Amino acid sequence: MTFPADPVWFITGCSTGFGRALAERVLARGWRVVATARDAARVADLADGADDRVLALALDVTDPAQVAAAVTAAEARFRRIDVLVNNAGYGYQASIEEGEDDEIRAQFEANVFGLFALTRAVLPGMRTRGSGHVINITSVAGLVGFPGSGYYAASKHAVEGFTDALAAEGAPIGIRATCVEPGPFRTDWAGRSLRQTPVRIDAYADTAGARLDSTRGYSGTQPGDPVRAAAAMIALAEEETPPRHMVLGAFGMDAVTDRLRARLAEIESRRAASVATDFPADEA
Secondary structure (H helix, E strand, O other): OOOOOOOEEEEOOOOOHHHHHHHHHHHHOOOEEEEEEOOHHHOHHHHOOOOOOEEEEEOOOOOHHHHHHHHHHHHHHHOOOOEEEEOOOOOEEEOOOOOOHHHHHHHHHHHHHHHHHHHHHHHHHHHHHOOEEEEEEOOHHHOOOOOOEHHHHHHHHHHHHHHHHHHHHHHHHOEEEEEEEEOOEOOOOOOOOOEEOOOOOHHHHHHHHHHHHHHHHHOOOOOEOHHHHHHHHHHHHHOOOOOOEEEEOHHHHHHHHHHHHHHHHHHHHOHHHHHOOOOOHHHO
């Protein structure tokens, strides 16, 4: 599929971080943006000097009515959505045992079910036109589970599996799907946006507890640059055959590749026992 000359991007979570940096870079290219945030006032300034190319909308992805209204407004204004970037979401940390049900469910509403709903709302237009690209911002935690981030990792693993299926269903009809998996970047993820359930059980102090402490401590000093990440996302969207995965940052690249190599080696080491569970060929 050829990338359009004047694409329309629909980006969630544009008040700060990746969403904000990406919206700014897209506008700098002269393209059009539907910039959303739960509070539209926090993205209204993006339209300064570019009001003909920006639609700033209030959007809480956990509200089905707002999801439907935002997509309708975007298509009414710009006639189409070429690139959907599902960026809205946040982190929740706790040990598995101490995870709180309300927090876990809220995490999934924002990171998973809201993303699912918005994608479903955008797909009919992409299917009708025979083109489109869905970019889901997951995380290194979508491929690696770290102590203290089990529920966050579960939400991001869910999006990775969803994107596998979307890529397979979309490819024959011109719809592409990519997950972007950042490591630690200087966004609000580890600061204002982060929610944590304190680890009180001593047995988890050196695993989940240590990770919660370290996460709070590195906010604002992470090695990843959101502006460079935005440039990388634009570049991948322009590729004729964009990747299914794009890990961002040196930490993420090392963590993911090390884990995948170890996982493959473990699975291969059990090959004989695994294939022996099939019916024998003469009984199939």
